[in-house]
Structure formats: structure tokens, C-alpha cells
Amino acid sequence: MKKIQLILFGIGNVGSTFINQIIQAQKVFQQQGLEIEIPIILNSSTAFIKDEGVDENWKANFVDFGLPYQVEEIIDYVKTKNWQHVVAIDATASSEFVNNYTNLVENGFHIIAANKVANTLAYDDYEFFREILKENKKQFLYETNVGAGLPVVETIKNLHQSGEKVTKIRGVFSGSLSYIFNTFSEENKNFSDVVALAEAKGFTEPDPRVDLSGTDVARKLLILARELQLTYNLEDVKVKSLVPAHLAEISSVTTFQENITDLDEEFQLLKAELSENEVLRYIGELDVEKKILEVKLVKEQKENPLGALQGADSLFEIYTESYGNQPLVIQGAGAGAAVTARGVVSDVIKLAERIDCCN
Ligand SMILES: NC(=O)c1ccc[n+]([C@@H]2O[C@H](COP(=O)([O-])OP(=O)(O)OC[C@H]3O[C@@H](n4cnc5c(N)ncnc54)[C@H](OP(=O)(O)O)[C@@H]3O)[C@@H](O)[C@H]2O)c1
Structure with a gap:
């Protein structure tokens, strides 16, 4: 033994x-x-x-x-x-x-x-x-x-260490943000109500700004980039935070929650701009060749894997030379004890x- x-x-x-x-x-x-x-x-x-x-x-x-x-x-x-x-x-x-x-x-x-x-x-x-x-x-x-339990780090490390050229990693890296945008895109609810729902289900951090600021996604993107032996730092990740400066500055979580309805108008406008076949997704993207690490809000076609995401699932698309235009996809519960x-x-x-x- x-x-x-x-x-x-x-x-x-x-x-x-x-x-x-x-x-x-x-x-x-x-x-x-x-x-x-x-x-x-x-x-x-x-x-x-x-x-x-x-x-x-x-x-x-x-x-x-x-x-x-x-x-x-x-x-x-x-x-x-x-x-x-x-x-x-x-x-x-x-x-x-x-x-x-x-x-x-x-x-x-x-x-x-x-x-x-x-x-x-x-x-x-x-x-x-x-x-x-x-x-x-x-x-x-x-x-x-x-x-979380998905074999993402291991897969990327194995591909890289076996000489496979990983060209791009793209996906919804966060279970809480997955839930927020999957629900907001599908249901007729205010953005603040959807965030409150995600909080009630225990998907967000105690301060939901940790999720909404993109910091957690940026950290995950950096960890994956470093598995490819890229020497980036957190400052190299371009992050589109979903929290406006006046809400980011508030120190008390309760005061932030009382004012979170300030986000509703902007997100309602973004939703109104979507065509019938589009949904919003908050994604992380590493483009190895172009040396770009980004966390951003994008419009996705509903029939694409990212657009079709449900519940609080995470999804990682890994593009490599051998896999060509069809990425290797890892999908499933990306959070939870x-x-x-x-x-x-x-x-x-x-x-x-x-x-x-x-x-
Ligand atoms: N939950 C998820 O879905 C998920 C997914 C992937 C990764 N993770 C990671 O897993 C970790 C744990 O998450 P969690 O949800 O279990 O957090 P949690 O419920 O907040 O528990 C954190 C634990 O760490 C203890 N702790 C804090 N500082 C410590 C220190 N200096 N020395 C020893 N213990 C200390 C806390 O003790 P006190 O009560 O005394 O403070 C508490 O027992 C986090 O890093 C999180 O990012 C979580």
C-alpha cells in the first residue's frame, strides 16, 4: 500500500x-x-x-x-x-x-x-x-x-508538451457569468435581477463584482497562457469590466447591491441591438500568434457551441494546428463544490x- x-x-x-x-x-x-x-x-x-x-x-x-x-x-x-x-x-x-x-x-x-x-x-x-x-x-x-473539475489545464499542458501548436483558446471560463448571460439572453428580466438570481443560487463570489469585473476570467486566461510557456502577467490581459467606475469604487457590497440597477439600462440597450439569432456571451480569448489576451462581451450566434451554452456550464474551445478550424471542445459544470x-x-x-x- x-x-x-x-x-x-x-x-x-x-x-x-x-x-x-x-x-x-x-x-x-x-x-x-x-x-x-x-x-x-x-x-x-x-x-x-x-x-x-x-x-x-x-x-x-x-x-x-x-x-x-x-x-x-x-x-x-x-x-x-x-x-x-x-x-x-x-x-x-x-x-x-x-x-x-x-x-x-x-x-x-x-x-x-x-x-x-x-x-x-x-x-x-x-x-x-x-x-x-x-x-x-x-x-x-x-x-x-x-x-473546476473539467480537465482543461491537463489537456492544454499535454497538447503543448507533445509538440502540438495551440493557436487559440476561447470560451466561457466562468460558471457564474455563463449563468448570468445564458439567463439574461433567454429571459425577459432586468440584468440586476439575473445577477441577484445567480447570487441566490450560490454561483457568484460573495461580492459579485469579482465576477462582473472580469478579474477571475483574466486569472484563468493567464494560467492557461502560462501552461503554453508564455511569459505574460495579469496586466497583459485586456479586460472589459462590466462594472462601471462609479459602482467599482463603492467599498460596501450591500451598497453596491442597492445600486446594481444602474447596470440595467445599458444591458437592455445591448440586448435590443441583438438580432433574433444572437445572444450575449462574456468570454476569455487567447490568440497566441497575435499575442492577444482578452476578456470581453461578444455577440454569438445561437447555433454556435458558445451561443448554445445552457445553465452554468463553462466551455473551452482549444484551436491547434492538428485540429484545424474545428476546435477541441471541453464543456460542463465549471463551478460548484x-x-x-x-x-x-x-x-x-x-x-x-x-x-x-x-x-
Ligand atoms: N467553489 C467553486 O466552485 C470553486 C471552483 C474552482 C476553484 N475554487 C477555489 O477553491 C478555493 C476554495 O473555495 P471555497 O468556495 O471552498 O471557499 P470558502 O468556502 O470561502 O472557504 C475558504 C476556506 O479557506 C480558509 N482559509 C482562509 N484563509 C486561510 C489561511 N490563511 N489558512 C488556512 N485556511 C484559510 C477559510 O477559513 P476561515 O473560515 O477561517 O476564513 C475557509 O475554511 C478558492 O480558491 C476558490 O477560488 C472554487
Whole structure:
């Protein structure tokens, strides 16, 4: 049996679903010769430790027996255990936590991240961390950074590493924005009401401006561009924000929500300009040859894959030399705790296969 110990940072939507999926999949892991345990779970202030791995009572145990911690203390504790393969799972959205990555890797941890921050740092820092990983022979996996559980990062990396020339990546990268524009185009509702609906369904970030500003799509576009070894930074992505300056400036989310109806007139006008066969889509586009990274609102024909998108699905069109004018298309739920957590579990299995040969 290959034994893998997971130290889980972040027990919110994704982290808590991940714990339950790991507990429930034990039999499947054993059939693959794997013993996978989560001996330590942490939120931003509290750690709960159970050396033999947490069980289905983890939530109550975390409340009853959790203790304050420093990351350094966790690293020291793990070192005393002599566990063979230790993986830090980053299920936070924290920039601050990413500052611990180098220390974790230098102390023997592999890293799997749902958190996008490490991959959108300034390019020099991104490169520096890759050097640290190489020096320490440690793995860093992050499939869920783009398209949640969809195999987008892996597919693009595989195409590039096998010598295939990726010429363009284009698509609806965000589940929340997919839902907003699919619904707004189809239904006779104000834009603000559709955003409120998306919020109520839990598709948007707590502050929907994070979605509507295009920042999240820009981050995903940058992550994919870097998989093609393009040395761009976030500032290189041209973003058409959907939030006008006077609403972007408001600090309180509640005040923004009270004023979001300011968006309605503009979006109603945009809708009125559409022909019968067109819909609005908010897309990310990387044109490798033209060196363009863009996040923008476009009109799409209803019969095109992007135009026909439903619900909160994401869709990625990958154009390459061999695929010609017909792109390789990856489509499906691009957000949600269950699919994202499953994507993280899948990264754990991938990592388990890799450490067979190279540690
Ligand atoms: N939800 C999705 O559909 C989806 C899809 C793809 C990727 N992701 C990514 O997955 C990550 C987690 O998302 P989520 O929806 O689960 O977020 P969430 O519900 O807000 O949970 C975040 C968790 O991280 C913890 N945390 C924050 N700072 C921390 C720190 N410095 N050290 C340790 N723990 C810390 C929080 O603890 P406190 O409660 O103490 O603050 C909380 O337990 C994010 O990076 C998100 O972008 C999510």
C-alpha cells in the first residue's frame, strides 16, 4: 500500500466536500493500492489533528478539539511523524497562505491547489516557485484552477508538451457569468435581477463584482497562457469590466447591491441591438500568434457551441494546428463544490501515480 497524508488548509465549500469525498472513496483507493488519509484539517485560525486521519465526525471534532496554530508549528509536527508522502491541499482563496508554499515544499510537502493565487503571481515569482519545486523534487498540481473539475489545464499542458501548436483558446471560463448571460439572453428580466438570481443560487463570489469585473476570467486566461510557456502577467490581459467606475469604487457590497440597477439600462440597450439569432456571451480569448489576451462581451450566434451554452456550464474551445478550424471542445459544470472537490481528489490520485517513480 502506498500511504499518502493530506494536510488540508481550508474547510469551506470545497474543503469540506473534499473531506467527505476522501472518506467515502476509501474502498476505491484501496483497490488502487492507495491509503489516503487527512490527519490535519485547518481553517484560517484553527487546526484539528488526528494522526490516523479524520472520520465522518470531523466537523464536530474540529469544533470541540481544534486548537489555534501557526503554519510553522504544523510543519514541525508533520516532520516528527516521518510520513512518507505528505501533500498540502490549498482549498483557501488566500494570497497570504500562498506565502507558505516555498517553506512547505522545502520541508517535504507536495502541493495541490484549488486556489489560483500562486499561478497568477508576477511571472518572476511564478518561475521562482517552479525552481523551488524542481530543486526539492516536489509536485504542484492545480487542475481545478480553470474549469473546476473539467480537465482543461491537463489537456492544454499535454497538447503543448507533445509538440502540438495551440493557436487559440476561447470560451466561457466562468460558471457564474455563463449563468448570468445564458439567463439574461433567454429571459425577459432586468440584468440586476439575473445577477441577484445567480447570487441566490450560490454561483457568484460573495461580492459579485469579482465576477462582473472580469478579474477571475483574466486569472484563468493567464494560467492557461502560462501552461503554453508564455511569459505574460495579469496586466497583459485586456479586460472589459462590466462594472462601471462609479459602482467599482463603492467599498460596501450591500451598497453596491442597492445600486446594481444602474447596470440595467445599458444591458437592455445591448440586448435590443441583438438580432433574433444572437445572444450575449462574456468570454476569455487567447490568440497566441497575435499575442492577444482578452476578456470581453461578444455577440454569438445561437447555433454556435458558445451561443448554445445552457445553465452554468463553462466551455473551452482549444484551436491547434492538428485540429484545424474545428476546435477541441471541453464543456460542463465549471463551478460548484462537488465537481471542484472531485477535481482535487483526482489531482491526489495523479500525484500518487507520479510519486511512484520520482518521489
Ligand atoms: N467553489 C467553486 O466552485 C470553486 C471552483 C474552482 C476553484 N475554487 C477555489 O477553491 C478555493 C476554495 O473555495 P471555497 O468556495 O471552498 O471557499 P470558502 O468556502 O470561502 O472557504 C475558504 C476556506 O479557506 C480558509 N482559509 C482562509 N484563509 C486561510 C489561511 N490563511 N489558512 C488556512 N485556511 C484559510 C477559510 O477559513 P476561515 O473560515 O477561517 O476564513 C475557509 O475554511 C478558492 O480558491 C476558490 O477560488 C472554487
